[in-house]
Amino acid sequence: xxxxxxxxxxxxxxxxxxxxxxxxxxxxxxxxxxxxxxxxxxxxxxxxxxxxxxxxxxxxxxxxxxxxxxxxxxxxxxxxxxxxxxxxxxxxxxxxxxxxxxxxxxxxxxxxxxxxxxxxxxxxxxxxxxxxxxxxxxxxxxxxxxxxxxxxxxxxxxxxxxxxxxxxxxxxxxxxxxxxxxxxxxxxxxxxxxxxxxxxxxxxxxxxxxxxxxxxxxxxxxxxxxxxxxxxxxxxxxxxxxxxxxxxxxxxxxxxxxxxxxxxxxxxxxxxxxxxxxxxxxxxxxxxxxxxxxxxxxxxxxxxxxxxxxxxxxxxx
Amino acid sequence: xxxxxxxxxxxxxxxxxxxxxxxxxxxxxxxxxxxxxxxxxxxxxxxxxxxxxxxxxxxxxxxxxxxxxxxxxxxxxxxxxxxxxxxxxxxxxxxxxxxxxxxxxxxxxxxxxxxxxxxxxxxxxxxxxxxxxxxxxxxxxxxxxxxxxxxxxxxxxxxxxxxxxxxxxxxxxxxxxxxxxxxxxxxxxxxxxxxxxxxxxxxxxxxxxxxxxxxxxxxxxxxxxxxxxxxxxxxxxxxxxxxxxxxxx
Numbered sequence: 001x002x003x004x005x006x007x008x009x010x011x012x013x014x015x016x017x018x019x020x021x022x023x024x025x026x027x028x029x030x031x032x033x034x035x036x037x038x039x040x041x042x043x044x045x046x047x048x049x050x051x052x053x054x055x056x057x058x059x060x061x062x063x064x065x066x067x068x069x070x071x072x073x074x075x076x077x078x079x080x081x082x083x084x085x086x087x088x089x090x091x092x093x094x095x096x097x098x099x100x101x102x103x104x105x106x107x108x109x110x111x112x113x114x115x116x117x118x119x120x121x122x123x124x125x126x127x128x129x130x131x132x133x134x135x136x137x138x139x140x141x142x143x144x145x146x147x148x149x150x151x152x153x154x155x156x157x158x159x160x161x162x163x164x165x166x167x168x169x170x171x172x173x174x175x176x177x178x179x180x181x182x183x184x185x186x187x188x189x190x191x192x193x194x195x196x197x198x199x200x201x202x203x204x205x206x207x208x209x210x211x212x213x214x215x216x217x218x219x220x221x222x223x224x225x226x227x228x229x230x231x232x233x234x235x236x237x238x239x240x241x242x243x244x245x246x247x248x249x250x251x252x253x254x255x256x257x258x259x260x261x262x263x264x265x266x267x268x269x270x271x272x273x274x275x276x277x278x279x280x281x282x283x284x285x286x287x288x289x290x291x292x293x294x295x296x297x298x299x300x301x302x303x304x305x306x307x308x309x310x311x312x313x314x315x316x317x
Numbered sequence: 318x319x320x321x322x323x324x325x326x327x328x329x330x331x332x333x334x335x336x337x338x339x340x341x342x343x344x345x346x347x348x349x350x351x352x353x354x355x356x357x358x359x360x361x362x363x364x365x366x367x368x369x370x371x372x373x374x375x376x377x378x379x380x381x382x383x384x385x386x387x388x389x390x391x392x393x394x395x396x397x398x399x400x401x402x403x404x405x406x407x408x409x410x411x412x413x414x415x416x417x418x419x420x421x422x423x424x425x426x427x428x429x430x431x432x433x434x435x436x437x438x439x440x441x442x443x444x445x446x447x448x449x450x451x452x453x454x455x456x457x458x459x460x461x462x463x464x465x466x467x468x469x470x471x472x473x474x475x476x477x478x479x480x481x482x483x484x485x486x487x488x489x490x491x492x493x494x495x496x497x498x499x500x501x502x503x504x505x506x507x508x509x510x511x512x513x514x515x516x517x518x519x520x521x522x523x524x525x526x527x528x529x530x531x532x533x534x535x536x537x538x539x540x541x542x543x544x545x546x547x548x549x550x551x552x553x554x555x556x557x558x559x560x561x562x563x564x565x566x
Contacts, residue, residue, distance in 0.1 A: 011478055068481070071446065071456055094476040098458045101411070101443035105450025110412040110531035113441050127540060128439050129334045133343070135439075136535040176486070180455045183471070183482040200566070224566060236496065242461065242475045248440070249495055251477075257565040267330075274542060278563045280555065286548075296558055297548045308552040313566075316556055 001086035002032035002056070006078065008069075008095045010194070011187055013044045017197040018091035018150030020158065023052060025148045027156070028118045029087050032056050035163075036081070038074055040067035046165060053157040061168040069095055072179035075102035080171040082107055082143065086121075092147035092252075093196075104145045111145040112137060114252075116152035130248040131271035150196050151254035151275060188241050195227045195246065201255045203229030203246055203273070204239065205263020207283065207302065211239045216306040217261060223313045229253065229273075231263040247272035262302045265290025282306075318465070319374045320363045321427035322397065323418055323444070324356040326381055326388040330437040340536040343438070352388045355433025357395075357500035358493040362463060363431050364396030365498065371465045374398050376425055380409060380417050386516060393511035394503030400514065401425075405521035405528075413528035415447035420526050422452060427488065429470060434459050434492035445492035455485040461496040 003026040008016045026033040034057040037049050042062050049058045059081065065073045078099070082088060088103065090096030092114045104111035117125035119136065124146065128135045195201065202217045202224070214228070221228050229251070230244040246253055248271040258276035262283060263269060270293050273279070281294035282305055291297045298305055328334055328343060329351040335344040352360075366372040377392035378401040379385040389400035403417055422430060435442035449456035461480070462473035474481045475494050485491070503511070521528065549555045559566045 008477075016477075070483075071449075071458070075450060094459060094474075097442050098446065098456075101446035102450045102456065104412065104443065105415060105447035108412070110410050111441070111443050111447075112532070113443060123535065128537075129328075129343070130330070130437065130440065131540060133334055133336065134538045134540045136538075137532045138535055139532050141531045174453075178453050178455060180457060180489075181484040181486075183484055185479065185481050187479040232495070241479065242496065243477065243479050249434075257559065257563070267333075274540075278559070278565045279544060280559070291546050291548070293544060294546050295544050295563065296555055297546060298550075298552070298555055299548060305552060309555070312552050312556045316560065 001030065002034060002084065003030040003087035003089060004081065004085040005033060005035045006090040006096065006099065007035050007037050007049065008091050008093060009039070009045065013048070015048065015158070016091060016093065017155050017194065018093050020155030021150040021153040022089050022091045022148040023054065023156045024153040025115065025118060025146070026087065026089050027054050029121060034059055036061065036078065038066045038069065038077065040064050048158065050163045050165060051159050051161045052163065053160040055161050055163040058163045058165050059168050060165055061170060063170055065173060068182040068185070069099070070180050070182065071098045071102045072174055074099050075106055076171055076174055077168070078103045079106040081168065085143070087144050087146065089146045089148055092149045096147045100145055100147050107143060107145070109141045109143050109145050110139070111147065112139060113147045114149045115146045116149050127271070130267050131274060132267065149252055151252060188243050192221060193225065193227045195229055195251045195253055198227035198253070198255050200224045200226035200257045201229045201246070201253055202226050202259040202261065203231065203263060204234050204261050205231040206233035206237055207262025208234060208239055214239055219310050220306065220313065223310065231266070231269045234263070260290050260294070261306070263290060264288045265293055318372045319376065319425070319427045320366070320372055321422060321425055321430045322356070322359045322363050322375060322377050322392065323430070323432045324360065324377050324379050324388050324392050325353040325433070325436045326350050326379065326385045327353045327436055327438040330354055336537045336539065340538065342534060342537065350384070350387070352391050353433050353436045355435055355437065355493055355495065358495060358497045359431045359433055360392050360395050360397060361498045361500040362493065366465050367396065376401060376427065378403065378418070378421055380405060380414060380521065382406060389516055390511050391503060393514045394508045395501060398514065400516040402516055402518045403521050404518055407528060409528055410530060410532060411441045411443040412447055412531060414444050415451055416526050416528065417521065417524070418444070418448050419451050420524055429465070429487060430490045432490070432492055434494060445490050449490040454489050456490045457483055457485050458492045459494045460491050461494045463491060463497065
């Protein structure tokens, strides 16, 4: 049997790095790994996908109903392909977590979310309790549906592969009352690296006090080619939009360097960044829990420290 | 208009979970238990919709040991009208929970199932989607804003690059993000009133729903990378350490 990986794209034709990590996970389970490419138009994406390293076949499903990756139609399509696969994987991002459990419902399988380690073909490790515990779980299902936490698997190379293309026969469309209707998408504009792929992240919390003060972080991010993140409190306060959120209910990241500025370090936030290689905390409260989750800390007023950090970095790098 | 809201009794999310000495599970005896925080958002939203006159009845449902009745009483005190307790000694996985919920959706005929996007204990984030698939209903997951109309619901979902607006024909499943609202605390008079509201009890084993586990937990472990938490005295020292000690910039 083989494994099937649902590919996930940013707006445009950029394949998400979490998709590349998911292929790595699939290759740990099966030699034969196919990827499923779903969309309204596929040409450019297909040209890239056939070169993905280690991929046997690219299943191409082109239809206007897939334009916004709505769970009802995509899960319906995947269910029609499922009989050829023992493993079906998707990245544990908003898209994968929307679609894969719906597929599980169609196939009568208990899905396994946010897998961080594969022990063997039926044993997997996944975080629970906001990442404070790791559960090793065995699945008795014949077919395994896994969502894969990107940071836990090294992405495969996007070159060197030579996959064949197979056009997929589409199942009959769902009745109108069984699917969601897309109305609009509000994208956040950013020229910075994707949070999940960034080597350096600088995140702000409630202590940033305003949206304007995030420019202090942006100046430093510019120098380090870093992505900007935020705590839930900062998003709830309206300083930045939801897609900046790092944590249990936001993005899960593990950069080389994570700089946490004016955020206390609630469990929910730590759940999203605790696997970072080096963590720096900048906070005026010496008792903030973030210091216990950091390698280096500075206690003090961020409005004095951040400009000095910017200046110091300018001189050193 | 009728809304069904499933609620789960979990270890209070402010408490650090303790692993049993044999690593087989999490210690819950003598531990403070609360309603799953995501479910509080679901109840709150249902109650707000009822206050706006858009909803006639809110039914809360919980599957678990008899003490889940406490969680249902909280839901009733927040404003649910009626509660259903499905009593079982077993811990159910999302697939089994979805099957039990499906049984009660067919029985209660709600127009909307509003539920937490995940439970703060197992973080599986799956029950709503599985239930939607089994019923053949449209789904709106990770919802941070919701407008209910007579035959559809318009939602804003939190996704990877921003926010998406969808319209779901009813009946539908909506799963809530924490950002949807600020759950209320039940007032004392409402807690008193909740005691008089009806709680129907069912024994899960008598319903004929297949709850066979598909997963078993081999073991649980702590997950906390140890960090030294060195406090540096200046920005210069920090930059020096990042460059020369950690070598990350």
